[in-house]
Amino acid sequence: MTFSKLTDGVFVVIGGTFPRCNSIVIIADEVVVIDPGCPVEDLRGFLMTHDLNLRDIDTVILSHIHPDHIVHTMRLNRLSNCRIAANEITAPLFDEKEEMKRFLGFEKGNPVRKLWEQLVNEKMYGAFDEGRVDEVLSNGDKFSLGDITLKTLYTPGHLPDHMCIEILEPNLVFASDIDLTEFGPYYGHPNSSIRDFKNSIRKLQHGKYSGFISGHLKEPLVVDYKDRLTAYSRQIGMREDLVLSSILEGAKTIPEITANPIIYPSLTHPVFLQFETWMIEHHVASLIASGLIEEDKGKLSPI
Ligand SMILES: [Zn+2]
16 A cells, blocks of 8 residues: 655545546545545555544545546445535436446447446446435535645546546645546547647646646656646647548548557557547547548548
């Protein structure tokens, strides 16, 4: 179990890369866990170092609906009866898991829905547990926890419900899946948006935070986050160039482009081919919008 102390009362229990995530734990007037995607045993081990237990958790806050970020919410709720807080887009998805599946593109009829459900149940067991959000948040809402105040900051793109959480007094921001990993920005669902993702990155770059906390880096606190965000954002353009060159070399359809995967080069799992396809679809739409390619009767060609 590893954890980092960021400041008095603010900690990160490291979950690291997908299918886990880093969990923020705040110990102030309340015990708050943001994104319970680290192993529960590690969370328990960390709390014990502060003479606390899983039963002492008062609140769980969710940054967005992805299974790796919500996975242990209901388990913690069953143990501690903690309240669950999420924003107004996430909340109805959490309350109705069929809505969550549809939101993520895996509506009934999606050919890899069963495989995706299997993947979630194998790697993120608990993410489909039924439950209810107790407190629905809006953009800019504040949580006062004594010496520490949290504030929501909507940052869509990764998904439309994605939000960051500012930790005001120590002046940090938990950026969740604007995660600064080497993989780069993830927008692999039909309702993800490259344009919104770039705007959200810019929004964070305009913030004057003393530190930025990644949802997936094993060393989660990033101080030079403005430069790192620029490099992170640049990967979107590099992928777009690869999609364009694939079309220049003769690929005319999305399956022809994904035959040589760009996002997941060592792709073997059909669910990841679905994610690759959705990401490439966003790039194709963006290339059409910028006038670099056109689509005629389902065939793509350079202009
Ligand atoms: Zn996510």
